[in-house]
Amino acid sequence: xxxxxxxxxxxxxxxxxxxxxxxxxxxxxxxxxxxxxxxxxxxxxxxxxxxxxxxxxxxxxxxxxxxxxxxxxxxxxxxxxxxxxxxxxxxxxxxxxxxxxxxxxxxxxxxxxxxxxxxxxxxxxxxxxxxxxxxxxxxxxxxxxxxxxxxxxxxxxxxxxxxxxxxxxxxxxxxxxxxxxxxxxxxxxxxxxxxxxxxxxxxxxxxxxxxxxxxxxxxxxxxxxxxxxxxxxxxxxxxxxxxxxxxxxxxxxxxxxxxxxxxxxxxxxxxxxxxxxxxxxxxxxxxxxxxxxxxxxxxxxxx
Numbered sequence: 001x002x003x004x005x006x007x008x009x010x011x012x013x014x015x016x017x018x019x020x021x022x023x024x025x026x027x028x029x030x031x032x033x034x035x036x037x038x039x040x041x042x043x044x045x046x047x048x049x050x051x052x053x054x055x056x057x058x059x060x061x062x063x064x065x066x067x068x069x070x071x072x073x074x075x076x077x078x079x080x081x082x083x084x085x086x087x088x089x090x091x092x093x094x095x096x097x098x099x100x101x102x103x104x105x106x107x108x109x110x111x112x113x114x115x116x117x118x119x120x121x122x123x124x125x126x127x128x129x130x131x132x133x134x135x136x137x138x139x140x141x142x143x144x145x146x147x148x149x150x151x152x153x154x155x156x157x158x159x160x161x162x163x164x165x166x167x168x169x170x171x172x173x174x175x176x177x178x179x180x181x182x183x184x185x186x187x188x189x190x191x192x193x194x195x196x197x198x199x200x201x202x203x204x205x206x207x208x209x210x211x212x213x214x215x216x217x218x219x220x221x222x223x224x225x226x227x228x229x230x231x232x233x234x235x236x237x238x239x240x241x242x243x244x245x246x247x248x249x250x251x252x253x254x255x256x257x258x259x260x261x262x263x264x265x266x267x268x269x270x271x272x273x274x275x276x277x278x279x280x281x282x283x284x285x286x287x288x289x290x291x292x293x294x295x296x297x298x299x300x301x302x303x
Contacts, residue, residue, distance in 0.1 A: 034134060035134065036217070037131070038131060038135050038138055042135060044199055045079050045170075052166060052168075055302055060080070060085055064166070065087045065167075066159070066189070067168050068167060068168070068172060068186060069170070069171070069172030070090060071171075073131070073132075074147065075144075076168060077147050078145060082144055085166075088164075089148070091150075155176070155178060157189055162189070163189050164194060165194045165195070166194060168196075170199040173248070174241060175240065179243065179251060180251055180255060183256065187301075187303065193303065195300070198298070200297040200298075202248065202294050203243055203244060204226055204245065205296075206271060206293070209225035209235075210240060211225065211237075212237050221274070223283075226284065226287060228284070229283065245294055248297050249261050252301075256299070261298075263290060263296070263298075264295055265290070265295055
């Protein structure tokens, strides 16, 4: 599947004033009730570290790890640092640890007013702090101290070749206009014997649209973004390349010989029953059941 033109920033969808206010309301709901998100993040990171250690044949402690597309909260990089790694958080959008009038204006100029508004609101309402507290409790650690972020483009990393032991990325590739270029760049900075671990949210999955209504729990996961005649309009709060599981499988098989590419789908009887109804109604023709249920595509490669 060909990618649409790449985004200039994470938040690129054109929702209009009313749609943007609606999105803000849904996102506040998500962040004020973060338990589901905390559980999803903790589960992903626990599985990732267990798999990385199994593949390396040793504890991850002491490894030099880069988290590419670390996000504003630098969650994964913080967890790797807590596990004893030298962790580096890389992202195209770096937010100052302390927001002042000056730094907020600079953020708005770099990333746009929409992104800046979301960041300021999250900080002001204490939502980031609450998320961190819940994640610490879930992981059984005293505190998480985010490492400093470094501003870098995933497609043009300013790192020397073969410089890191582990390349990690979560929820990045679905937002890239050129996933192949990024995959090649991530492979370049990985040392021989090092490990790459990528967790990707495929577009056809139940959360693939990044729909604030679904993320907030206001509506159930219903695949409105890929239904033939959906009963509601699905909107996205971010740029998405719309890649399916098969697109990632083909690309990584070509660029990372010998890699493992597997879909992860947690058991969910209610979700599977909802999917069966839509499939029987002919709303999801052309899609495999496995790709519709996939919450993540997990890519593991030993260089």
